[in-house]
Amino acid sequence: MNNDEVSILLAAAAHAPSMHNTQPWRFEVHGPVVDVLLDEERTLPVEDPAGRAARIAIGAAAFNVRVAAAMLGHESRLVAIPDPARPEVAARLFLADRKVPVPELGKLYGEMTARHTYRGPLLDHPIPPRVCDQLDDAARTEGARLHWLDQPAKETLNKLLTQTDAADLTDEDRLHERLHWIGGDRSGDGVQESALGPVPVRRAMVRDLSVGFDSTHRSQAVYETHPVIAVLSTIAEDESGWVEAGAALQRVLLVATSYDLTASFLNQVLERLAPRSQVRELIGDRSWPQMVIRIGYPAQPAGHTSRMDWRDSFDQWF
Ligand SMILES: Cc1cc2nc3c(=O)[nH]c(=O)nc-3n(C[C@H](O)[C@H](O)[C@H](O)COP(=O)(O)O)c2cc1C
Structure with a gap:
């Protein structure tokens, strides 16, 4: 993967939701493999002592990487807790070039920046x-x-x-x-x-x-x-x-x-x-x-949370 691709994948990951917007993830890139690590400094020891919410956030961030990878034309596979020797690695993504058209995942790329948690009142419309x-x-x-x-x-x-x-x-x-x-x-x-x-x-x-x-x-x-x-x-x-x-x-x-x-x-x-x-x-x-x-369906506009720069969560490139 080249620099541009890594920046697209990790910028996508950063848009994921996380409890209290802690962004409890770090990333390593090893050739075509992206590791998502639990950042122990961004956990919630009182409200999330087992790290359940933190790992849900990591799964969401990993899914965003898959969506961005699909948009770039890569096949991907997610493995949760892949490395017993490194328990801090919570998710591992394997990327490969595709030989067939862009998959269903890639079309969700545009939704990643449009998605926000909305805590205002909802309209009274039923969901079809x-x-x-x-x-x-x-x-x-x-x-x-x-x-x-x-x-x-x-x-x-x-x-x-x-x-x-x-x-x-x-x-x-x-x-x-x-x-x-x-x-x-x-x-x-x-x-x-x-x-x-x-x-x-x-x-x-x-x-x-x-x-x-x-x-x-x-x-x-x-x-x-x-x-x-x-x-x-x-x-x-x-x-x-x-x-x-x-x-x-x-x-x-x-x-x-x-x-x-x-x-x-x-x-x-x-x-x-x-x-x-x-x-x-x-x-x-x-x-x-x-x-x-x-x-x-939202009844009013709402404010949005912001994110750290993805480079601040990027540990290494091997
Ligand atoms: C595991 C998890 C638990 C969450 N719990 C709540 C919650 O109980 N109430 C709430 O309003 N938002 C909750 N959130 C949403 C986060 O506050 C939100 O994702 C974060 O502030 C980032 O904002 P965004 O989703 O608008 O990008 C949760 C998110 C995750 C991933």
Whole structure:
């Protein structure tokens, strides 16, 4: 791979979502192989002690590399935790030249910069069933599943969200960790206040990442009462399963973006053992919930997070 190709692949990776926009990845390029390493300095020891969310982010970043590689005409294959001798390598991508036309993956390239987490109110438009089918296919192609919650399941989820948000309000360690990454004016990493979305006038099914902070100066909005919610799950509940969940998440999000859909996440219920096992019961097939996705058409414009320069995450070229 030449310099230009490496810059295209790694700039694409940097657009991936990550919990609190920590960007917990580093990259090494070994000829046609791209390694994605877990950056221990960018993890969340309190809210993500097992590194599950960090590996989901790495899977999403690795998927973006595959999309950019496809756009450049390369076939690629993702292997999660490929090297027992180097446990810090969380994902490895093998690239090869293609001899056939650009694959389906390459057409998602343009969606990578258009995708952003959207925490504002959603329009009351239903998502056409054929689009939901496309999102199901996207998850399934990467070995995951989407579970669309019906109204009773959403009511149960809402109770879990209320309990978890209340617990977060009084958890000093979590509050401290979130203060490090969330709110205020920031660039490069973290979630600045303008990307948090408005404060809901009445309780809504949207996560306010700044719960427990002073929000008196933020704008307010009325939110939809019945958002569409899907839970992304995997059979595997280990480090490789989490990377695969991240690849599936990113494929779902990029396909969603291509239909003008936006998403935000209600993952506070997955950050604690008890509510996570209740969400697991809710989806009912013994798979492991990895992301709770609120999805729909945005009702207003929203601020976006920024990224570090990809060169700051690039370790070596061998
Ligand atoms: C594993 C994971 C968990 C996340 N959890 C939440 C969440 O619970 N609530 C939320 O609003 N955003 C959540 N996010 C979204 C991130 O905050 C977002 O990806 C990051 O700030 C970068 O912004 P962007 O997605 O707009 O590029 C999560 C993202 C990942 C990958």
